[in-house]
Amino acid sequence: MQPAPTPCLSTGILVQCRPGFEPDASLELQAAARAARVEGSITEVINSGFALFQLSVPAPRDELRRRLDLSRLVFSRQGFQMVGSLEDLPEKDRLSPLMSAITALGERFSALLLETPDTNDGKQQSGFLRRFGPLLEEALGKAGLLRSDSPHLPRLHVFLADSRRALLGLSLASEGSAWPMGIPRLRMPKEAPSRSTLKLAEAIMGLLTADEQKATLRPGLLAVDLGASPGGWTWQLVSRGLRVTAIDNGPMAPSVAATGLLEHLRVDGFAWKPRKPVEWMVCDMVEQPSRIAPLMAEWVASGRCRRSIFNLKLPMKRRYDEIERCRALIDQRMRAGNIKYILRIKHLYHDREEVTCYLTRR
Numbered sequence: 592m593q594p595a596p597t598p599c600l601s602t603g604i605l606v607q608c609r610p611g612f613e614p615d616a617s618l619e620l621q622a623a624a625r626a627a628r629v630e631g632s633i634t635e636v637i638n639s640g641f642a643l644f645q646l647s648v649p650a651p652r653d654e655l656r657r658r659l660d661l662s663r664l665v666f667s668r669q670g671f672q673m674v675g676s677l678e679d680l681p682e683k684d685r686l687s688p689l690m691s692a693i694t695a696l697g698e699r700f701s702a703l704l705l706e707t708p709d710t711n712d713g714k715q716q717s718g719f720l721r722r723f724g725p726l727l728e729e730a731l732g733k734a735g736l737l738r739s740d741s742p743h744l745p746r747l748h749v750f751l752a753d754s755r756r757a758l759l760g761l762s763l764a765s766e767g768s769a770w771p772m773g774i775p776r777l778r779m780p781k782e783a784p785s786r787s788t789l790k791l792a793e794a795i796m797g798l799l800t801a802d803e804q805k806a807t808l809r810p811g812l813l814a815v816d817l818g819a820s821p822g823g824w825t826w827q828l829v830s831r832g833l834r835v836t837a838i839d840n841g842p843m844a845p846s847v848a849a850t851g852l853l854e855h856l857r858v859d860g861f862a863w864k865p866r867k868p869v870e871w872m873v874c875d876m877v878e879q880p881s882r883i884a885p886l887m888a889e890w891v892a893s894g895r896c897r898r899s900i901f902n903l904k905l906p907m908k909r910r911y912d913e914i915e916r917c918r919a920l921i922d923q924r925m926r927a928g929n930i931k932y933i934l935r936i937k938h939l940y941h942d943r944e945e946v947t948c949y950l951t952r953r
């Protein structure tokens with residue numbers, strides 16, 4: 592009998608981030624590795640769109656996954672365990688060396704994610720990606736390596752760091768984004784009053800499971816939108832049939848008011864409280880994170896709302912530290928009430944200098 596093939600080892604972790612956020616992604620990745628007692632060193636190039644943590648000693652993938660959960664990383668739009676790299680890819684035939692390297696991994700995959708950094712250089716490769724993706728997918732299929740009917744298999748990442756250099760990686764669907772490079776292709780809805788509607792649309796898809804979306808975003812449920820003008824976030828809620836109280840001194844767009852599901856109050860979002868509990872409170876007020884985080888915690892802890900999606904604006908340099916400070920403020924309020932809670936935080940594709948959070952009782 593042939594011995595079972597040994598799964599390939601992980602040599603590092605690569606996270607993709609918004610260009611300019613590499614220091615934050617690196618700090619966070621290093622802190623996670625320290626906490627997981629995983630030794631290695633970070634390579635981060637500013638504006639490269641990614642950070643790479645190289646393990647001191649290659650490790651079995653399952654063990655690394657158990658110790659370090661990539662899905663919890665805020666600044667990682669997409670992440671994977673690195674299992675190989677190719678330098679000096681010939682421009683005329685990138686398929687053959689890639690297929691040899693992928694075959695040598697001795698793995699099968701549930702999906703192929705062909706990716707580049709989200710930089711201007713990366714974008715220049717998008718035409719090539721569109722042509723090359725189907726070719727690579729076909730070659731993987733012919734070799735029996737791609738099994739889209741087996742979602743438990745790892746996904747294969749082929750990350751073209753530049754036109755000559757490919758990094759190969761593996762991730763489980765539960766660890767990373769469903770979208771290549773963590774970039775959802777969302778269409779701007781015609782009636783939505785502002786582009787920031789896409790932030791809440793992405794947050795709903797990226798921070799909630801499909802079951803959570805179905806159960807909590809239903810017609811007739813009540814919601815509050817703090818800092819709602821002109822109504823991009825409110826639009827996401829009313830378009831799903833929720834009844835929304837919008838709090839803002841600024842005006843709400845006629846397209847949102849026309850739904851008949853809107854109540855608009857020109858009052859202070861820090862002082863106003865609903866008469867009865869609501870399912871959702873969302874908040875996009877431009878304020879210091881250290882003021883927003885306790886307010887959000889108070890709404891959830893006191894039962895004013897069951898769940899909340901909110902932004903923390905991060906114009907400061909030490910963004911990672913600020914997020915940790917906000918986590919601590921929320922934790923302090925929840926502990927005081929002896930409340931178990933879920934807090935998910937992500938730097939979404941549509942976020943600029945801000946991150947988006949989901950908070951609810953467990």
Ligand SMILES: C[S@@+](CC[C@H](N)C(=O)[O-])C[C@H]1O[C@@H](n2cnc3c(N)ncnc32)[C@H](O)[C@@H]1O
Pocket residue numbers: 784785787788817818819820821822823824825838839840841858859860861875876877878
């Ligand atoms: C980024 S905008 C919100 C955009 C909105 N989410 C959308 O999608 O159209 C921030 C809003 O917060 C409001 N705001 C700031 N501080 C506030 C406060 N203390 N109470 C109520 N609204 C406030 C501002 O008037 C502004 O309209």
